[in-house]
Amino acid sequence: MVFFNILIIIYTKTLIFILKLLGKKAGTYPGRIALKLNKNIRDFIKIKGNIIVVTGTNGKTTTTNMIYSILEKSGYKVVSNKEGNNIGWGITTTLIKNCSITGKIKCDYLVLETDEHWVPIIYSRPNMKIDTLIILNFFRDQLDRAGEIETLVLKLEKFIEKHKCKLILNGDDPNVVRIGLKNLKKNNFYYGMSKLDSSYEISHDKMEGIFCPKCKIKLRYNYYQYSHIGSFKCPKCGYGNNKLTTKLTKIENNQFIVNKETYETNNANLYNIYNLLSIITLSKIYNLDKNIVNEVFKTFKVNNGRHQIFKINNNECILNLGKNPTGVNVVLRSIKHTNENKELLIVLNDYVNDGKDISWIWDIDLKNMDEFKRVICTGTRAFDLAIAIKCFGYDTDNIIVEENIEKAIDIMMKTKNKKYLISNYSPLIRTKEYLEKLERGSK
Amino acid sequence: MNLNILCLYPNIMDLYGDNGNIEILKYRCNKRNIEVNIDTYTINQEEPQFSKYDLIFLGGGSDKEQRVVAKDILKYKKQIENSIKKGTFYLLICGGFQLFGKYYKDSEGNILEGLGIFNYYTESSLNKQKRCIGNIIIESKINEETLKIVGFENHGGQTFDVETPFGKVIYGNGNKFEDQNEGIMIKNVIGTYLHGPLLSKNPELTDYIIKYCLERKYNKSIFLKELDDTFENQAKKEILNRLLTKANV
Numbered sequence: 001m002v003f004f005n006i007l008i009i010i011y012t013k014t015l016i017f018i019l020k021l022l023g024k025k026a027g028t029y030p031g032r033i034a035l036k037l038n039k040n041i042r043d044f045i046k047i048k049g050n051i052i053v054v055t056g057t058n059g060k061t062t063t064t065n066m067i068y069s070i071l072e073k074s075g076y077k078v079v080s081n082k083e084g085n086n087i088g089w090g091i092t093t094t095l096i097k098n099c100s101i102t103g104k105i106k107c108d109y110l111v112l113e114t115d116e117h118w119v120p121i122i123y124s125r126p127n128m129k130i131d132t133l134i135i136l137n138f139f140r141d142q143l144d145r146a147g148e149i150e151t152l153v154l155k156l157e158k159f160i161e162k163h164k165c166k167l168i169l170n171g172d173d174p175n176v177v178r179i180g181l182k183n184l185k186k187n188n189f190y191y192g193m194s195k196l197d198s199s200y201e202i203s204h205d206k207m208e209g210i211f212c213p214k215c216k217i218k219l220r221y222n223y224y225q226y227s228h229i230g231s232f233k234c235p236k237c238g239y240g241n242n243k244l245t246t247k248l249t250k251i252e253n254n255q256f257i258v259n260k261e262t263y264e265t266n267n268a269n270l271y272n273i274y275n276l277l278s279i280i281t282l283s284k285i286y287n288l289d290k291n292i293v294n295e296v297f298k299t300f301k302v303n304n305g306r307h308q309i310f311k312i313n314n315n316e317c318i319l320n321l322g323k324n325p326t327g328v329n330v331v332l333r334s335i336k337h338t339n340e341n342k343e344l345l346i347v348l349n350d351y352v353n354d355g356k357d358i359s360w361i362w363d364i365d366l367k368n369m370d371e372f373k374r375v376i377c378t379g380t381r382a383f384d385l386a387i388a389i390k391c392f393g394y395d396t397d398n399i400i401v402e403e404n405i406e407k408a409i410d411i412m413m414k415t416k417n418k419k420y421l422i423s424n425y426s427p428l429i430r431t432k433e434y435l436e437k438l439e440r441g442s443k
Numbered sequence: 444m445n446l447n448i449l450c451l452y453p454n455i456m457d458l459y460g461d462n463g464n465i466e467i468l469k470y471r472c473n474k475r476n477i478e479v480n481i482d483t484y485t486i487n488q489e490e491p492q493f494s495k496y497d498l499i500f501l502g503g504g505s506d507k508e509q510r511v512v513a514k515d516i517l518k519y520k521k522q523i524e525n526s527i528k529k530g531t532f533y534l535l536i537c538g539g540f541q542l543f544g545k546y547y548k549d550s551e552g553n554i555l556e557g558l559g560i561f562n563y564y565t566e567s568s569l570n571k572q573k574r575c576i577g578n579i580i581i582e583s584k585i586n587e588e589t590l591k592i593v594g595f596e597n598h599g600g601q602t603f604d605v606e607t608p609f610g611k612v613i614y615g616n617g618n619k620f621e622d623q624n625e626g627i628m629i630k631n632v633i634g635t636y637l638h639g640p641l642l643s644k645n646p647e648l649t650d651y652i653i654k655y656c657l658e659r660k661y662n663k664s665i666f667l668k669e670l671d672d673t674f675e676n677q678a679k680k681e682i683l684n685r686l687l688t689k690a691n692v
Contacts, residue, residue: 151505210454357576381681391463392466401677
């Protein structure tokens with residue numbers, strides 16, 4: 001068996017090499033083949049190094065990439081699935097790519113972004129014991145593929161009960177806080193924010209996890225930061241009243257204060273700062289240098305369509321990923337109320353990895369879109385998008401529907417207005433690559 | 444003219460964008476100068492006067508949320524029954540549809556008593572992965588006219604013994620795995636598994652509901668002005684083309 005596994009590893013490594021030569025990404029396919037040859041191939045991998053896992057609905061890829069940068073700049077040897085191939089096949093690819101032919105991975109840290117549903121599957125094995133698990137948030141996402149949030153939380157609770165580890169938890173998300181109840185108390189590290197100028201008292205988003213997991217009664221919120229993220233408490237048992245290890249007290253422009261220390265970021269969106277809080281918590285656990293952490297916060301850039309900026313014919317275009325109501329709401333809120341002539345393009349596909357059900361678009365806060373000169377709808381479900389935007393009160397005359405993404409972008413480029421683009425999962429790369437092409441052409 | 448709508452438990456039973464149905468009703472009414480008043484009722488609020496409303500809406504939720512709602516709604520069984528008799532229109536999606544039957548057995552085997560307004564009952568498989576999921580097309584008789592209705596189904600519960608279904612399944616599952624029938628319909632009640640939201644791509648159905656409510660309320664025949672349904676028709680065509688060529692119907 002050992003010999004056979006070695007053969008699989010050599011074969012898979014060769015496959016990765018050839019695919020790379022051919023200019024392919026080789027992110028999931030090699031792992032898929034390896035698992036076909038031996039479905040337990042991951043058991044053969046022996047890891048020397050701390051395993052850090054990042055999971056949650058929104059922000060995994062960005063958070064994982066920042067942690068990678070910080071650890072690398074701190075002089076550690078780090079292995080990671082930075083491209084975001086975060087389910088079984090992709091993680092297997094990452095492991096095999098980085099192991100010796102006898103299956104050994106020698107590093108200081110293995111940082112793995114992992115799809116929420118795959119955490120129990122991958123890390124229940126003795127050779128994959130997690131040292132620290134970061135849980136960012138749980139929002140509605142791709143429901144038809146993923147099942148309901150409740151099912152997911154139960155799965156993770158069961159997993160943690162058996163496989164205790166250090167947990168870095170978003171203390172302002174009631175669905176996430178729950179998981180900590182199943183862990184050793186001293187190993188839970190919560191992060192969160194105190195009341196800010198932007199906090200509000202009545203929710204205007206669709207809500208998840210509004211009931212106390214113990215008493216089943218409605219949680220009471222002192223204030224919300226965004227969506228169901230905020231300061232909450234069960235009026236009966238006090239659930240939610242956690243001591244925060246990492247507490248943000250102030251955000252001013254691009255600076256923010258955490259536990260009396262000042263940090264700076266190049267993306268001061270609230271959801272991004274929440275990700276940064278999880279990283280600050282991690283940096284305290286592993287004694288990482290605050291200056292390195294701050295440097296990465298200040299300069300970090302991912303060219304993967306998350307807040308990516310393009311200059312096309314002297315026009316600024318900003319592309320963001322939005323694959324669920326909360327994600328899109330956060331982006332919309334950050335681009336509204338700016339005093340500029342602007343237009344919006346939304347790409348909506350319904351392929352398997354997007355979730356075939358697109359009814360979540362009706363949970364987006366699509367009211368008050370009048371400040372956009374035009375809204376262009378594209379992707380395989382462009383017309384569904386147009387119906388929603390129309391019914392929430394936007395002027396039909398300013399809605400343009402063009403299912404072909406490149407053609408839609410061409411239409412958008414015809415005006416001088418500032419451009420904002422939001423794409424869901426599967427068309428993101430295609431959108432990004434076309435914008436990059438236009439950017440190169442306009443220079 | 445005006446229309447009074449009551450949304451039941453909108454903060455709890457609102458999976459899969461179903462509250463969009465209300466936005467669509469509002470939009471199509473406002474375009475015709477019909478005023479829409481929307482009230483909501485949820486747990487711990489004062490008892491609503493069911494018969495006062497022209498249209499009552501109930502969406503779906505997760506098993507946990509459904510348990511909470513089932514307990515509360517049973518208090519109003521009489522009032523709901525009465526208002527149906529008097530002709531108030533009920534639009535029930537997914538979990539709402541299930542709660543109007545005799546009982547609902549969830550994926551953990553718990554039995555939730557339903558309102559028992561209708562004789563059907565629903566049972567979930569204990570295997571949580573076993574769900575009817577996907578785009579669906581049904582054919583339904585609305586105003587003596589046979590219409591294709593499109594939506595998206597996503598349910599673990601299998602509903603048995605529906606006497607008067609909402610439609611015949613052309614593509615997809617329906618009330619049970621590979622069923623012929625979908626939902627329930629009587630003159631003033633539609634219960635269905637169709638999300639999408641249901642009314643988003645089916646403007647004729649939306650107008651049927653509006654017309655029914657107004658004619659009942661004002662006791663005269665109502666003519667609804669035609670609206671520009673280009674987006675709706677295109678979106679529907681897209682789904683019909685995609686699925687019906689696939690199924691070779």
